Amino acid sequence: MAPSLAPDLTGRVTRPAGSLVIDIADVSKLYKMGDEIIHALRGVTLEIRRNEYLAIMGPSGSGKSTLMNMLGCLDTPTAGRYLFNGKNVAHMADDELADIRNREIGFVFQTFNLLPRSTALANVELPLIYAGVPAHTRRERAAQTLTDVGLGDRMTHKPNELSGGQRQRVAIARALVNHPSIILADEPTGNLDSKTGVEIMELFEHLYDQGNTIIVVTHEEDIARHARRIVRLRDGLIESDGPAL
């Protein structure tokens, strides 16, 4: 019999939530596709605090990625208000948004999005380059973070020399290396087999225990149940928002 992929939730702790990081109110997002207007989000209100571990769920096309991109300051809302750490994102210039993404947000993508011609170490160093960290410190921190995610012996490997799970670990190290306020992972296990997916989710669990704030987008119940709170989206609206059972 195949091993159960349902998470073993016994004995896990929920840490007390901290200060408000994300505060969006009545946010909507429209996309124009020729003549057609697509309502990707239709008025979403959401508060996320430090030390939360949140899953955003919903069927394909429900607006999960759109919401995620908005939260990650990659995109700005068509309407509504977004305060990130108390600052209004709508009023920020391109470069300011870039700096927020660099310092405050760690992205993990479904397709890993590693630079193919750079080693694991160089990939993890990249956000530190954009942060202006000197080479020596950069290398040290990147190496330490890779060791933390269990890849201390793979630092000089290029992405094509790593397995899917290892690639995603490099991507997670890259997201972590600048000590962001939140980690945003959009379907992080979507391109992995279930066993590796579970390993990645265990890594998130570990990161949460260490005090990171994590938001995971998924359409799989088993994955979502790792989180402490689940927000369900449907057709660009929040359908439900409550603790994971």
Next chain:
Amino acid sequence: MKRLIYELTESFRIAFAQIRANKMRSALTALGVIIGIVAVTLMGTAIRGIDKGFQNSLSMLGDDILYVQKWPWGNVEDWWNYIGRPPIKPEMAGPLNTVIAQTPNSLLEVAVPVAGRGTTAKYGENKVSNVITFGTTAEYSRILNAEFKEGRFFNDTEDASGRPVCILGYDIAEALFQDRSALGEQMFLNGHPYLVIGVMAKQGSFLGLFSFDNQAVVPLESFRKSFGTRRGAELRVKIKDKTRLVEAKEELVGAMRRVRAQLPGERDNFSVNEQGAIKETLDPIKQGIAMAGLFITGLSLFVGAIGIMNITFVSVKERTKEIGTRKALGARRRTILLQFLIEAVSICLIGGLVGLSLTYGLVFVVGQAFPSFPVEFSISLVFVSMAVSVVVGILSGFAPAWGAARLDPVVALRYE
């Protein structure tokens, strides 16, 4: 600032990784730049060579010699102001030298009369036409800035008594006597017998217009006997200090006016010419040739630049997702812009370096094979062509790099 340096370092690393990963494509793109740089730098060396040829030719005229003549050098539009001038007579050299001798601290050394005409030189069956034959005094040897291949110049006695002796230019001597020595041989200038007492070393031609190696020099008295001096002559005046050319010229004009007994207020009825005037006439022509040459060769560089632009567009397209990822990780617009600019510039620089080496090799080979061919390679050419490569890279890479920098991160991330 620090951040910018780190970004630049990373960009160079990525650029070279990218070039290495796409060797063939990069090589073909660089080829366009290579051809362009070779064309432009070869043209540059040719222009420098021509320039040097001009300089050499001009210095044959002597940069310390003033020419007193009826006509000014260069273009004359108001010819009616000159046509009526009295001819310059060889006899005026004497009075002019007297005036010079009387002038305290004169800047002028000596004035030498030179009368000239075209003749045909003959020795046995051998014949050379259009030989420029000069009649001058023994003092000509003082203003002569050329070497003898063999023999000597004529002396005062030969000059004064009008002895039929001559000094031949290199080419004439070679044409008439081939490998044999011309010294002591009897030859004919327009049928008048002359004894060869000297042969000049090879000097080359003046801008290819007339050759100093195609000249014969004879004593003025002999010239008068053989050909007459009705056609007039010129006076060549050597100056003492070429750094004070302008003052020397002024002094000479004053001296000539005295010799010619010109009244105050009367216009000079002679011209004092010097090589600088020729330079002024030739410079615009030279520049015109240079501009045209650089423009035409610049077109090939332009084609190379289009190749760079194309490859950068392709690179941006291929790496759209990477651009999105970088933006998600905090890359600013500037970061992305610089990254693709550096990639374009790197290919251009590689092309420029290869092109420059090829030019260097070609110039070396041409220099070995045709020593007289005017090509010249210079350090400034290295810097200029490297600068050109960088500018080409920036200009041609800018449009695609700017497009990349302005990509919406969400759109870039969704790109497959």
